Amino acid sequence: MTDSGWATDPVLRRTLVAAGLPVVGRFVSKGGWVSRVWVGDEYVVRLNSNERFRDAYRHEAAVVGLLAGSEVPHARRLAHGDGPDGPWYISERLPGRTLYDAWPGADSHTRQAMIESLGAALRALHRVPVPAGLLPPWLADALAGKPWPAFHPPVVSATLQQVEAARRLPSNDSRLLADVADWVQERLALFATDVPVLVHGDLHGSNVIVDQGRVTGIIDFAEALAQPADVELDTILRWCARAREYPPTPDEQGLAETTLAEVPGWLHSAYPELFEREQLRERLNFYDMYGELALYAHHPQPEIRKAAQHRIARLLSGHNHLDGLAW
Structure with a gap:
């Protein structure tokens, strides 16, 4: 700075x-x-x-x-x-600073207050009327076959499309992708009755402004879209489990995951409806699968695609970053 x-x-x-x-x-x-x-x-x-x-x-x-x-x-x-x-x-300019900046020096009481305030803000966000099919233009372009500049947030209806994109890779694991296609097909019914809401799509510590223990603003709506509300939870829990992957800039470090261990519980208390969907773990796994498939099918770096392939195999066996979270 x-x-x-x-x-x-x-x-x-x-x-x-x-x-x-x-x-x-x-x-x-x-x-x-x-x-x-x-x-x-x-x-x-x-x-x-x-x-x-x-x-x-x-x-x-x-x-x-x-x-x-x-x-x-x-x-x-x-x-x-x-x-x-x-x-x-x-x-x-909103009063305060980012949650990322405020978190390390805040005591447990203040941290809880900030997350509870975030829960109230998210409930309000998910009640805002949203146009059907709202997508960021860059994401709509990517789904239409243009280059992928980013690989989240998930779009439920485009998940099988990512399986097919992965199948076009010359080095694809055809057996793995056949299993993935079956896995996805079996779970699409989980979303059949969903009513899409306005979802921020990239909610983590750098996109929340806090002051004196409360949220003064959610910022950076460039990835906002119309999807099920628990797509928001997918990003938040991923941030909690893999916080070091969410630094505010490429040359900084993310927060330590251990400091975020209580965030899911505090958010659950403040916004319980977000956690009340039937088969929530399977839904969250589905969102995770979408993200890993997008990486596997579209990321330009072979080592990133290989890591995504490994995580896809773990997901098929029922394991991912959610295993160690108390939520």
């Missing part, structure tokens, strides 16, 4: 001018996985130069528009657009 002073970065200045905002105020430059970010006293500026995530900010702006008038704590959008440096998005 670096202090860029009084909007001296020329890219930041051009973006502020394009948004019709004053080119004054102290901003702190922060790294990210996809975006460049400047955090100011009043607003946050993000710039996306990664063309693989087509229309990510347009999608986020549309989703944030759905939240207007709801009880979902979120950052109000101030402006978004396209410029010579790439697409940009400006939102108000």
Whole structure:
């Protein structure tokens, strides 16, 4: 993180001018996985130069528009657009800091309060009316056969499609994939009566802002989509079990999993409906299978595909990252 002073970065200045905002105020430059970010006293500026995530900010702006008038704590959008440096998005700055940053120094009571507040925020989010079939444009492109820039969140109806994509790999394990196809077919009925809700799709410590033990905002809705509510739980439990894989930037470290051991229980107490679906473990396993299949079928690195193949085999035997969680 670096202090860029009084909007001296020329890219930041051009973006502020394009948004019709004053080119004054102290901003702190922060790294990210996809975006460049400047955090100011009043607003946050993000710039996306990664063309693989087509229309990510347009999608986020549309989703944030759905939240207007709801009880979902979120950052109000101030402006978004396209410029010579790439697409940009400006939102108000929320009080507090990310859950990732606040967690290590918080005591157990404060941690519990933050997770209970998150449960209330998620309940409100899942009650927001959502357009049928809402998908991020980059994910819709990937499902249509274009390159995959990311491999989550899961899309239940596209799971068998990922099996077929994996079968087209020259080095595919045909016997394994035949077993996977049967496994998926046997479980599709679990989702037959689901009513999709608005799901954030990438909910972990870096996408939640907290202040004084409560959530002041859920941020970064670029992956939001219409899916069953417990898709949200899939991401949260994965974060708890494999937190080191969720650092806020590529050059930082994720939280220690041991510090998140009580999160599922606290969330369960605050939002019990999220855990009450019949055969919840099988549903969560299904979401996990989707993610591993997407990696196996589409990831460009052979070692990542090999690791996904191993985890798929473990899932077929009933084991995955959920085994060690108390939820």
